[in-house]
Amino acid sequence: MYDFDKIINRQGTNAYKLDLREKNFGTNNVIPLWVADMDFAAPPEVQQAIQDRAKHEIYGYTIRKEEFTSAIVNWLQSQHQWSIKHDWIEYSPGVVPAIAFSVLSFSNEGDGIIINTPVYPPFYSVIADNNRKVLKNSLVNNDGRYEIDFALLEEQAALPDTKIFLLCSPHNPVGRVWSRSELERVDAICRKHGVLVLADEIHSDLALFGHQHIPFASINDEAAKNSISFMAPSKTFNIAGFSTSYVVSSNLKLLNAYRSTQNRLQLHMGHLFSGVALTSAYNNGHEWLKQLKSYLETNVLFIERYLSESLPELRFFRPEATYLIWIDFKNWQLSQKDLKKFLIEDAKVGLNDGISFGPEGNGFMRLNVASPISVIKQALDNITKAKNK
Ligand SMILES: Cc1ncc(COP(=O)(O)O)c(C=O)c1O
CATH class of the missing domain: 3.40.640.10 (Type I PLP-dependent aspartate aminotransferase-like (Major domain))
Structure with missing residues (x-):
C-alpha cells in the first residue's frame, strides 16, 4: 500500500503551492489547497528512475x-x-x-x-x-x-x-x-x-x-x-x-x-x-494510480459528509474526475471579496478564487483535495470554527 496519509514537508523546495502564498493570498499563513498539484510523493519507481539518471x-x-x-x-x-x-x-x-x-x-x-x-x-x-x-x-x-x-x-x-x-x-x-x-x-x-x-x-x-x-x-x-x-x-x-x-x-x-x-x-x-x-x-504506475484514485474518492466523500453535517449551506457536485472540487458558497450571501477575506484571514485556508475561472465563478471557490486527509480535515475544521465564531 502506498502511503498517501504521510505529511511531506515541501518547505524549501520552491513549490508554487507554498511559496506563492504570500503573493496570492497576502500571507503565508494559509493551508494551501489551491494550485493543481498534489501533496503526495510521486510513485517510488519514478523517484528511482530519476535518481538513477541523476547519478550519471x-x-x-x-x-x-x-x-x-x-x-x-x-x-x-x-x-x-x-x-x-x-x-x-x-x-x-x-x-x-x-x-x-x-x-x-x-x-x-x-x-x-x-x-x-x-x-x-x-x-x-x-x-x-x-x-x-x-x-x-x-x-x-x-x-x-x-x-x-x-x-x-x-x-x-x-x-x-x-x-x-x-x-x-x-x-x-x-x-x-x-x-x-x-x-x-x-x-x-x-x-x-x-x-x-x-x-x-x-x-x-x-x-x-x-x-x-x-x-x-x-x-x-x-x-x-x-x-x-x-x-x-x-x-x-x-x-x-x-x-x-x-x-x-x-x-x-x-x-x-x-x-x-x-x-x-x-x-x-x-x-x-x-x-x-x-x-x-x-x-x-498502474497500481499507484489505482490507490491514488481510491484515496481521492475517500477524501471527496469525507468532505461531502463533513459539509452536510457541519457546513450544510455549502454545496458541491461530486466530481466525476480531477482532484478539484468546485464549492458553491452562495448561500452565505457574502461578496466575493468578503468570502476571500473570510477564508484567508479567519479560516486561514488558501483556495482558488472562483472568479479567476470566469464571472460564473462568483460565489465559488475551488478546493484541491489531493492532500493527506488530516490536512483536509484541518482546513474544514478551520472554516467551521471561523464560521461559528
Ligand atoms: C485543464 C488543464 N490544462 C492544462 C494544465 C496545465 O498543463 P501544463 O502544466 O502541462 O501546461 C492544467 C493544470 O492545472 C489544467 O487543469
Whole structure:
C-alpha cells in the first residue's frame, strides 16, 4: 500500500503551492489547497528512475527513443482503450504551451476560439495573449452538474471567424467527464462548421467513482481527423515540474503543422528527465494510480459528509474526475471579496478564487483535495470554527 496519509514537508523546495502564498493570498499563513498539484510523493519507481539518471554526471542534450512512444501507446490502450500509432504522437513541453502552439498553427489574429466557462484560467490567456477572440460558451449549471449549451455552441461555431473549440475534458473546475453523446454532439457541430477541436485531456487519468473518460479522438475516425489531443502524466503522477506532455493526432497534416510551430519556436528539445519520468510513470504506475484514485474518492466523500453535517449551506457536485472540487458558497450571501477575506484571514485556508475561472465563478471557490486527509480535515475544521465564531 502506498502511503498517501504521510505529511511531506515541501518547505524549501520552491513549490508554487507554498511559496506563492504570500503573493496570492497576502500571507503565508494559509493551508494551501489551491494550485493543481498534489501533496503526495510521486510513485517510488519514478523517484528511482530519476535518481538513477541523476547519478550519471553528464546532463547534456537528450532524445526520446521508441520506449517513450511505446509507454504512451500502451498507457492509452490500457487506461482508455484507445489504440493509437507511434507516429501520431509528438512530445510537448507542457499542455498549455502545446495549446498555444496550436492556436498559432490553426488560427489567425482576430479569429474566434470557443471555450466552456468557467474554466482553467490559461484557457482565456492563451487565446487573448495571441490576439484571438474568446467565445465564451457558458456551461449550464443544473443544480451543480454542468452541461454544455449546444444551441449556443452551434451559433458560435457557425460564425465565419470561428476556427477552434478548445475543449476541457474532463473539465476543470466543474469536474465533468463528458459522456459519449455529449462528445458526439460537439464533434457533429464542429465538423459541420469546419471548427477544429483541441481536446485538453490532462485530467483524463483521474476519472473517479466509476466514471470512464472517453478520449475525444476515439469516438470516430472523423473526430480523430478533426482534432488534436493534449495529454500528460503530470497531473496523474504529480510530476508537473518536469514539463512533460505530448500531443496526439491521427491527422498527420495537423500534427506536422503543430510540429512546425513548436520547432519554429525552438521548444521541441525537452527536458533531460522528461522521457525518464514519463516512461517510468506509464510503465510502472498502474497500481499507484489505482490507490491514488481510491484515496481521492475517500477524501471527496469525507468532505461531502463533513459539509452536510457541519457546513450544510455549502454545496458541491461530486466530481466525476480531477482532484478539484468546485464549492458553491452562495448561500452565505457574502461578496466575493468578503468570502476571500473570510477564508484567508479567519479560516486561514488558501483556495482558488472562483472568479479567476470566469464571472460564473462568483460565489465559488475551488478546493484541491489531493492532500493527506488530516490536512483536509484541518482546513474544514478551520472554516467551521471561523464560521461559528
Ligand atoms: C485543464 C488543464 N490544462 C492544462 C494544465 C496545465 O498543463 P501544463 O502544466 O502541462 O501546461 C492544467 C493544470 O492545472 C489544467 O487543469
